[in-house]
Amino acid sequence: MPARSYEVEAIVLDTRDHGEADLIVTFFSLERGRATGIAKGAKRSKRRFVNKLEIFSFLRLTCSESAGGGLVFIHEADLHTPFLRLRTDPSRYATASVIRESLLLALREGERDETVFRLALWALHGLDAGRSRQSLLVLYLLRFYSAIGYRPGLEACLSCGIEASPGRGFAFSHLGGGLVCATCAAASGHPGTRLSPGTIRLMQSALELPLDKLHRLQLTDAMHRECLTALHLYGRHLFQRDIHSWAMLDSFSDQGGSTAKPVQI
Ligand SMILES: [Zn+2]
Numbered sequence: 001m002p003a004r005s006y007e008v009e010a011i012v013l014d015t016r017d018h019g020e021a022d023l024i025v026t027f028f029s030l031e032r033g034r035a036t037g038i039a040k041g042a043k044r045s046k047r048r049f050v051n052k053l054e055i056f057s058f059l060r061l062t063c064s065e066s067a068g069g070g071l072v073f074i075h076e077a078d079l080h081t082p083f084l085r086l087r088t089d090p091s092r093y094a095t096a097s098v099i100r101e102s103l104l105l106a107l108r109e110g111e112r113d114e115t116v117f118r119l120a121l122w123a124l125h126g127l128d129a130g131r132s133r134q135s136l137l138v139l140y141l142l143r144f145y146s147a148i149g150y151r152p153g154l155e156a157c158l159s160c161g162i163e164a165s166p167g168r169g170f171a172f173s174h175l176g177g178g179l180v181c182a183t184c185a186a187a188s189g190h191p192g193t194r195l196s197p198g199t200i201r202l203m204q205s206a207l208e209l210p211l212d213k214l215h216r217l218q219l220t221d222a223m224h225r226e227c228l229t230a231l232h233l234y235g236r237h238l239f240q241r242d243i244h245s246w247a248m249l250d251s252f253s254d255q256g257g258s259t260a261k262p263v264q265i
Helices: 084-088 090-106 114-128 133-147 182-188 197-208 211-216 221-239 246-250
Strands: 005-018 022-029 033-039 058-064 072-081 170-173 178-181 193-195
Touching (some): 005 090, 005 114, 033 058, 084 090, 090 221, 090 246, 114 133, 114 211, 133 197, 133 211, 178 182, 193 197, 197 221
Parallel strands (some): 033 072
Antiparallel strands (some): 005 022, 005 058, 022 033, 058 072, 170 193
16 A cells, blocks of 8 residues: 555546556545546456446545645545446436536535535435436535535525515526516516526525435426526526536436426425
């Protein structure tokens, strides 16, 4: 075992071949945040790495720093959960890919973020277990934007401050990152994404509930549509580029996959 080795709990975000035998792996670890490592001989070593260093896998890695401080060396991998279904079911693969891409866009090397780590793991577990993938993506993205410092403003109109209450029309402004009332939306010339009162309540609850109770929120198909449109546009605005995996997701939009019942909050 090399000197100064350490262990981390990690989610694999990306892999690519390096030469004949090695694999370059980008991962997100609980203890040290995002990092990129090289697994020497990974394509040859059946015992140590095969079927472990795969995208989405949740595992424990034994690593050590390289002398230059760039790539870390990955020495061992012990699989916790392969999340196999995410790689074999195309619609779940598409949803997990949006999650993966959001992490790659937001996380910087070496920046630890336990909230985002646990949230990502929660979402991948739920997807693998067969929960509604649209609901999971809505809940994940709301909490994710919040965790990285862009909590959507859902209490009142961003512009005039009028409280979000049923009976008034509200939309989500991806430019402002929150609600705007119909009057302000019309005045600004940016209509935003119209949200029903039930959708707004759902989104508010999604930001408040503890992570282990988040799965209790159930969304209707109409809520999925409203939320995913708003959250997609908001992400595109925050990252200043599209989330490319979303195109893959759109190809499954007619197939449902949701067993959502009316919302109960
Ligand atoms: Zn207003």
